[in-house]
Amino acid sequence: MSFSTLSPTARAGLGLTLLAVLLGGALALARGARLEPADFTFNNGTEVQSLDPAKVTGVPEGRVIRCLYEGLVIKDPKDLSPVPGVAKSWDISEDKKTYTFHLRDNASWSNGDPVTAQDFEWSMKRMLDPETAAEYAYQLWYVKGAKAYTTEVYPEGHERSGKAKNDPETVAIHALDDHTLRIELENPTPFFLELMGFYPVFPVNRRALEEAQRKWPTTWETRWQAPGNHVGNGPWKLKSRRINDRIQLVKNEHYWDADNVAFNTMDILAIENSTTGANVYLTGGCDFLDKVDASVVAQLMPREDFDPQPYQGLYFYRVNTTKPPFDDARVRLALSLTLPRELICKYVTKMGQVPAWSLVPPMGDYYTAAQADRGATDGTPEANLEQNIQRAKALLAEAGYGPNGKPFPPFEIHYNTLEAHKLIAEAIMDAWKRHLGISVKLRNEEWKVYLDTQTNLRYDVSRAAWIGDYMDPNTFVDLFVTGGDNNKTGWGNPEYDALVHGAVSEPDPAKRLDMLHRAEQILMDDLPILPIYYYVTQNMVAPRLGGFYSNPQDEHFPKFWYWMDDEELAQKRAAYPADGGHNLVDPHGPAAGLYSPAAQRRRAAQ
Amino acid sequence: MIRFLSRRLLWMAITFLLVSLVSFTLMHSVKGGPFSKERKLDPAILANMEAAYHLDWPIWKQYLHYMGPLNLGDEGWFGKGEQKGSDPFTGVLVGDFGPSFRYQDFTVNDIIGQSLPISALLGVVAMMWALALGVSAGIASALRRGSGLDLSMRLAATGGIALPNFVIAGFLVILFVFLIPLLPVAGWGTLKHMLLPGFCLGLGFAAYISRLTRTGMLEVLSQDHIRTAHAKGLAPRTVVMRHALKGGLLPVVSYLGPATAGVLTGSLVLERIFNIPGMGSHFVNAATNRDYTLAMGVTLLYTVLVYSLNAVVDLAYTLLDPRIRLEDQ
Numbered sequence: 052m053s054f055s056t057l058s059p060t061a062r063a064g065l066g067l068t069l070l071a072v073l074l075g076g077a078l079a080l081a082r083g084a085r086l087e088p089a090d091f092t093f094n095n096g097t098e099v100q101s102l103d104p105a106k107v108t109g110v111p112e113g114r115v116i117r118c119l120y121e122g123l124v125i126k127d128p129k130d131l132s133p134v135p136g137v138a139k140s141w142d143i144s145e146d147k148k149t150y151t152f153h154l155r156d157n158a159s160w161s162n163g164d165p166v167t168a169q170d171f172e173w174s175m176k177r178m179l180d181p182e183t184a185a186e187y188a189y190q191l192w193y194v195k196g197a198k199a200y201t202t203e204v205y206p207e208g209h210e211r212s213g214k215a216k217n218d219p220e221t222v223a224i225h226a227l228d229d230h231t232l233r234i235e236l237e238n239p240t241p242f243f244l245e246l247m248g249f250y251p252v253f254p255v256n257r258r259a260l261e262e263a264q265r266k267w268p269t270t271w272e273t274r275w276q277a278p279g280n281h282v283g284n285g286p287w288k289l290k291s292r293r294i295n296d297r298i299q300l301v302k303n304e305h306y307w308d309a310d311n312v313a314f315n316t317m318d319i320l321a322i323e324n325s326t327t328g329a330n331v332y333l334t335g336g337c338d339f340l341d342k343v344d345a346s347v348v349a350q351l352m353p354r355e356d357f358d359p360q361p362y363q364g365l366y367f368y369r370v371n372t373t374k375p376p377f378d379d380a381r382v383r384l385a386l387s388l389t390l391p392r393e394l395i396c397k398y399v400t401k402m403g404q405v406p407a408w409s410l411v412p413p414m415g416d417y418y419t420a421a422q423a424d425r426g427a428t429d430g431t432p433e434a435n436l437e438q439n440i441q442r443a444k445a446l447l448a449e450a451g452y453g454p455n456g457k458p459f460p461p462f463e464i465h466y467n468t469l470e471a472h473k474l475i476a477e478a479i480m481d482a483w484k485r486h487l488g489i490s491v492k493l494r495n496e497e498w499k500v501y502l503d504t505q506t507n508l509r510y511d512v513s514r515a516a517w518i519g520d521y522m523d524p525n526t527f528v529d530l531f532v533t534g535g536d537n538n539k540t541g542w543g544n545p546e547y548d549a550l551v552h553g554a555v556s557e558p559d560p561a562k563r564l565d566m567l568h569r570a571e572q573i574l575m576d577d578l579p580i581l582p583i584y585y586y587v588t589q590n591m592v593a594p595r596l597g598g599f600y601s602n603p604q605d606e607h608f609p610k611f612w613y614w615m616d617d618e619e620l621a622q623k624r625a626a627y628p629a630d631g632g633h634n635l636v637d638p639h640g641p642a643a644g645l646y647s648p649a650a651q652r653r654r655a656a657q
Numbered sequence: 658m659i660r661f662l663s664r665r666l667l668w669m670a671i672t673f674l675l676v677s678l679v680s681f682t683l684m685h686s687v688k689g690g691p692f693s694k695e696r697k698l699d700p701a702i703l704a705n706m707e708a709a710y711h712l713d714w715p716i717w718k719q720y721l722h723y724m725g726p727l728n729l730g731d732e733g734w735f736g737k738g739e740q741k742g743s744d745p746f747t748g749v750l751v752g753d754f755g756p757s758f759r760y761q762d763f764t765v766n767d768i769i770g771q772s773l774p775i776s777a778l779l780g781v782v783a784m785m786w787a788l789a790l791g792v793s794a795g796i797a798s799a800l801r802r803g804s805g806l807d808l809s810m811r812l813a814a815t816g817g818i819a820l821p822n823f824v825i826a827g828f829l830v831i832l833f834v835f836l837i838p839l840l841p842v843a844g845w846g847t848l849k850h851m852l853l854p855g856f857c858l859g860l861g862f863a864a865y866i867s868r869l870t871r872t873g874m875l876e877v878l879s880q881d882h883i884r885t886a887h888a889k890g891l892a893p894r895t896v897v898m899r900h901a902l903k904g905g906l907l908p909v910v911s912y913l914g915p916a917t918a919g920v921l922t923g924s925l926v927l928e929r930i931f932n933i934p935g936m937g938s939h940f941v942n943a944a945t946n947r948d949y950t951l952a953m954g955v956t957l958l959y960t961v962l963v964y965s966l967n968a969v970v971d972l973a974y975t976l977l978d979p980r981i982r983l984e985d986q
Contacts, residue, residue, distance in 0.1 A: 101761035108694070181701075184709040186692070188702055202701035269747075276762040294763060294771050296845060296934035322843065322932045330842040331932070334834060499689025499947055506697060516695075536697040 089299065089316040090645060091596075091612065093339035094328045098295050098321040102276040104253040105178040105185045110341075110518075110605075113250045115319055118300055118609050119283040120253040123152050123171065123232070124244055128608045129600045131522060133244040137166055137254075137284070137307075138232075147239035147558065152247075154230040159305045160256050161281075161288040168226035174254040175224050176200075181215040187251035190520075193240045195223035238556045241563070242521045249521070256282035286312045286610045295321050313598075313613035313647040329591070338593040338639045341605070345471050348401045355624070355633040357591050359402040360601035363412050363519035364586030365527070366404075368464070368479075368512050369505065372579045373541035376460060377511060381450040383578040385443035386512075388426045391482040396584050399474050407582035410531075410571050411524045414603070418524050418564055421572035423582065440486045447487065461490035466514035467501040475583070476514065505539050515539075518586070522603060524567045525554065531574055542579030593639035595620050616644030662968070669964045676960045677749070677953065681720050684949055691758040691947040710758065723953065726751050754954035759946045765954035768939065773958070775845060776928075776935035780920040782855030787862035787916070792909065794863070795870020796897065799878060799905070810867065817864030823926045826857045830930075843932040854931040858924055862916050866909055874905035907978055914970035918963040 095111040104116050125136040138152040158166040175194075178185045179201050192198040203216045223235035236243060246252065259282040263275035274280055281289040286309070287300035298319040302312055320337055322328040325344040331337050343351060351357040368390075376382045392406035405413075409420035427438035444453060452459045464480060466472040473495065480491040496504060505513050517537075519526040529535070532551050533543030550570035557563040574580070588605045597619065598611035615623065620638055627633040646654065692698060692706050707713050711722060721727055725748045747753045754765035763771075798810045833853060834842045844850055877883060878901055886896045925937035936955060943952035 098760060100759060103761065106761055108696070181705040182709075184702070184706040186694075186698060186702060186706065188705075189699055201705070202699070270756070270764060273756050273762055273764045273767065292762075293934055294760060294768055295938060296932075320932075321934075323938075324929045324932065327843050327930055327932050330830065330834070331844070334838075334842045336842065336844065498945060499693050500687075502693050502695065503688040506693075536699060539697075 087316075089318040090314040091316075091339075091609075091614075091640075092318040092320060092337040093609075094320045094322045094331065094337045094341070095298075096321075096325075096328070096341055097323050099298075102281065102289070104250050104255060105174070105183055105187070108186050108251075114607065114609075115298060116250040116253060117285065118287045118317065118319075119281070119285045119289060120250065120255070121158075121285045121306075122248050122250070122253045123154075124248040125610070126245070126248045126606065126608065128598065128611050129602060131245070131602050131604060131606065133248055136248065137171075138247075141244070147241075148236045150234045150236070150243065150247075151227075152232045152234070154232065155307060156230055158284065158307045160284050161303045161305055162256070162259070163305055164256070164258065165229070166254065166284050167229045168232040169229070170254045170257065171232050172224050172226045173257050175252055176219045176222055177255070178251060179222060180219070181217070185251065190246060190249060190251050193236050193238065193243060193246070195235045195237050196221040197223075239558050241560060242523045242525075245521050254284060256284075258282075287314075287317060290316075297321065308610070310649040311647045312610060313645050313650070314609070317609065332591055335637070335639060338596060339599070339607075340591050342589045343591060345399075345401065345474075351591070352402075353632055353634045354636050355627065356594050356636055357589075358601070358632065359587035359589060361405060361413065361603070362586055362588050362601075362605045363414075363522070363603050364516060365407055365410065365412055366475075366514075366516050366583045366586065367407070367410075368581040368583065369510075369515050369540045370512055370579055370581065371508050371510055371541060373508055374511065376450065376452065377462075379450045380577050381446040382452075383581070384424060385446040385450075385487065386483065387423060387578055387581045388439040388443045388446075389482055389486045390581055390583065391478055392583055393432075394482070395475055395478050399478055400471075400584065402587050402589065404584040404587050407584050408575075409582060410574055410580065411527045412519070412585040414522060414524070417522065419568065420524070421568050421575050423575040423578060436486075443487060459487070459489040461492065462511035463492045463494045464512050464514070465494050465496070465501070465504060465510040467498045468495045472514050508539070508541050512581075513539075515580070516586075519604065524564065524571065525551075528567050528570050528574075531579065540579040542577065544573055544577065547573045594624070594636065595638040595640035595644075613647060613650065614640040614645040616646075617642050619644065658972075661971075665964075665968045669961065672964065673957065673960055677724065677957055678720070680953060680956050681723065682716070684944075684947075684952055685716055685719070687947070689947055691949060693947070722748070723755065723950075724749050749953075749957065754957075755950040757948055757951045759943070759948040759951065765950050768951060769936070769954060769958060772934055772936045772939060775933060776921055776924060776937060779851060779854060779858065779924055779928075779933060779935055780917065782851045783859035783862070783920045783924075784913075784917065786856050786859030787866055787920075790859070790863035791866025792870050792906070794867040795909075796874060796902070796905075798867065798871040799874035800897070802875065807871075811871075814864040814867045817860050821926075822857045822861055822923075823930055825860060826853070826927060826930050829853055829857065843930070845931075845933050850931075850933075854924070854927050854933060858920060858927050861923075862920065865916075866912065869908040869912055870905060873908045874901060877901045877904040880904075904978070907974070910973055911970060913973075914963075914967045917966050918959070921959070921962065 095114055097109075097111050099112045099115050100107045100109065101112070102115060102119060104120055107116070121136050123136055123138040123141075124133040126132065127134050135155075137154055137158045139155040140153045142151045143149070152168075152171075154166070154168055154171075156165070160166060175191060177183050179188050179191055179197050181201055188201045189198075192201070200217075200219065200222050205214055205216060225233050227233055240246075259280060260271075260275055263271040263280060267274045278289050278291050283289070283303070284306070286303060286306050288303040290299040290301045292298045298321075300317045300319065302309060302315045306312065320331070322331060325342050326347075328337070328340045329343050329347060332340050343357070370377045370383050370386070372378050372383075396404045396406055408423045408425055411418065411420040413420065426442060427435040429435075430438065447453050447459065448456060451457055464476045466476050473493065476493050480493060483489055483491050495501075504510055505515070517527060517530065528551055530537045531540070531542060532538065532548050533545070547570050550566045550573075554563045554566040554570075557566060588601060590601070590605070592599055595615050597613045597615045599607060624633075624635065690707075690712065691710075692703060698706070704713070711719055714722070727748065749755075752766075754769070756764050757768060760768065794810045794814065798807045801807050830842060830853070833840045840849055840853055883896060883901055886900045887893075921936065923937070924933070924935055925940055927933070928935050928937040939951055939955050942948070943955060
């Protein structure tokens with residue numbers, strides 16, 4: 052049969068029908084997807100890997116998980132100190148190695164079941180279980196028996212050789228009764244409470260998981276976190292989710308502190324492109340985003356809703372210390388002295404980043420970072436630079452390079468493909484070329500290839516960054532122990548290792564910090580890394596949003612968020628400094644504000 | 658027609674297997690894996706994670722496991738030994754693309770199920786723009802050959818082909834979102850959301866279609882049967898619509914297959930700019946994330962789509978041109 056046998060009318064009819072079906076389908080789909088605006092919408096910057104707390108590691112994931120789940124402790128949004136979450140109180144033993152948590156009796160899951168100490172025991176052991184294959188399992192390795200449980204396998208020759216030993220009883224996490232949980236640690240760990248507020252150790256609902264396993268024996272892992280099946284214990288619960296688009300949340304009426312939660316609905320967007328994110332924010336489509344494009348910073352800086360603040364992150368270059376000429380500390384110091392940190396912060400990154408001379412970012416009074424040699428500092432900037440250049444040249448000459456020695460071998464700055472990294476690398480390349488007369492080239496690689504190159508030390512100088520996991524120098528200093536997984540410089544120093552390892556079991560906090568400081572000083576004297584700048588936050592926050600605070604880890608807690616009314620907003624605005632950085636903009640949100648039920652009662656009583 | 662279709666089907670199966678084999682091998686030979694991160698993992702944890710996804714198996718065994726409903730175990734060559742981790746999927750050949758490595762709450766089937774209709778819808782809107790603009794501009798050009806109208810249309814078409822759609826998108830966003838606030842800046846949900854991305858995506862194709870239409874029309878307009886139609890005293894409008902257009906559009910029809918595939922795959926940049934949760938972004942993200950199953954899933958899906966679309970175009974040819982028979986090919 053051939054279509055040409057059809058009459059012209061039939062053919063036209065066929066075509067028209069086809070078009071109508073397509074258009075009709077399009078409109079039907081479009082109507083189905085129309086959404087009511089939520090009380091609050093924020094851009095999370097990417098699609099999260101999972102909603103299962105044990106399975107993920109990123110910052111965006113943490114933000115969603117803190118909405119859906121709650122740990123034993125939560126953090127104060129201003130200073131991040133641990134405050135009661137599911138646990139209403141806790142005792143710490145004299146030797147600081149045993150923690151006993153007392154759980155509140157009104158904490159419940161979104162399905163109404165009570166949250167018990169057994170839930171926490173089971174969830175933490177599940178996280179450690181090699182079968183779960185949790186990337187963050189090591190976060191709990193401070194617990195006695197935990198590391199062995201995740202990693203130990205039966206030895207060669209055993210009938211189950213190579214298989215996991217898998218005995219959860221060996222892990223020192225025990226529910227003493229429904230509301231008491233005891234955790235024993237290997238060593239006194241000063242940041243352990245803070246760790247209990249970190250999302251990988253949040254509880255998951257055993258019943259929901261096991262029911263999913265029964266219903267979908269082979270695909271339960273992709274089903275049990277889906278809308279409809281999801282059970283959490285956080286301020287919100289999951290309503291719907293469309294990949295690469297949005298996660299919709301509604302308030303969890305079973306949450307123990309629901310009375311203090313303001314937003315009834317919340318949408319979490321997954322916009323990756325920072326220009327698009329900013330456009331959506333500027334047109335009122337979202338009320339908070341955590342990164343903006345460097346190219347628009349100049350326009351954003353004068354606005355009241357963009358106010359970068361320092362936080363615990365370091366941008367630095369790794370130096371391959373296994374490769375001449377970089378195996379010579381004098382060469383590394385010469386490179387560091389002529390690295391144009393101020394220039395980069397002022398003209399490239401432009402958000403008020405602070406030039407870095409230490410591994411550990413400033414931590415207030417808690418810890419004083421050890422500094423690298425800054426060279427001359429007391430003259431004019433030009434004079435200092437000139438002096439540092441002369442000193443760097445002398446160092447290179449001492450190392451055997453320069454006019455009377457060998458020519459300095461050409462080398463490459465290695466970075467992952469991104470415009471911002473390229474601009475910084477260009478500034479550094481230019482400075483080294485001009486000041487030291489050495490030949491530098493740039494090499495960029497796609498993210499995962501870049502990681503592979505770095506791990507296998509196939510670079511000369513390579514761009515890197517590190518964000519602290521918790522407010523303690525250990526999260527930085529720990530990186531550069533000899534052969535450490537994240538060292539990636541080939542550098543090692545026995546004295547450094549001894550200090551870092553010794554600090555782990557040192558019970559005196561002051562002594563411990565001093566040991567870490569001495570370790571950092573060794574690193575900064577030897578410079579296997581060149582610190583460049585400390586990070587600042589890039590949050591754009593709707594001016595009307597209350598309960599949002601800049602803090603050193605840039606962690607935010609939607610539980611405390613609310614919309615201010617006009618009066619409160621006016622008070623906030625009256626307190627702005629007259630620095631030209633707080634020009635008023637559209638405040639977003641309802642003029643009458645949106646407060647939690649408890650806050651509404653407080654306000655009515657006044 | 659049956660013979661035509663079955664031959665096409667056979668070739669599609671062969672292509673499908675080849676594409677799967679080549680892309681599977683290529684993908685696994687690229688440096689870095691789904692679990693390589695800035696923070697390097699403890700080797701024991703990495704081993705646990707790789708075992709859960711069978712990445713510790715030899716590559717041929719992973720391929721067989723991926724493709725077929727085979728019960729492969731850890732022990733021996735094909736042994737049914739005790740499996741490490743869960744074994745959540747049965748194989749592509751029974752229509753199961755497996756769990757995504759990156760988006761662990763979704764199977765690849767879920768992801769395709771959510772994003773393909775969106776890409777298809779965007780594609781439909783884009784093709785409507787492309788056909789409406791392209792065909793009318795092409796006809797106008799052909800009828801007023803050599804005039805100022807023809808020249809400006811051709812200039813616009815060249816511009817449309819030469820300008821990348823994300824540049825046009827930038828201008829249109831400034832114009833229709835910020836200067837004249839008519840349309841939403843990004844997102845997906847209503848017809849309003851589709852107009853700008855659809856237009857930007859369709860524009861390049863519209864330009865191409867207008868040139869094809871113009872050429873096709875010019876060729877047909879110079880033929881004898883058109884002169885006859887004019888001689889019979891038919892109105893110029895009737896001559897164009899009934900007699901010339903059918904032949905003049907043939908080149909456009911042959912272009913529709915690749916164009917539709919292009920619309921579906923070419924939406925990648927626009928999906929990022931307009932934050933549309935379609936398939937295009939998975940193409941690149943799956944590769945950069947080393948999301949093996951998702952990357953394989955979208956590649957194989959497009960193999961089938963492009964193949965089928967071309968078959969449909971060949972069928973449509975016979976609809977428009979009686980001189981062509983399927984049996985001839």
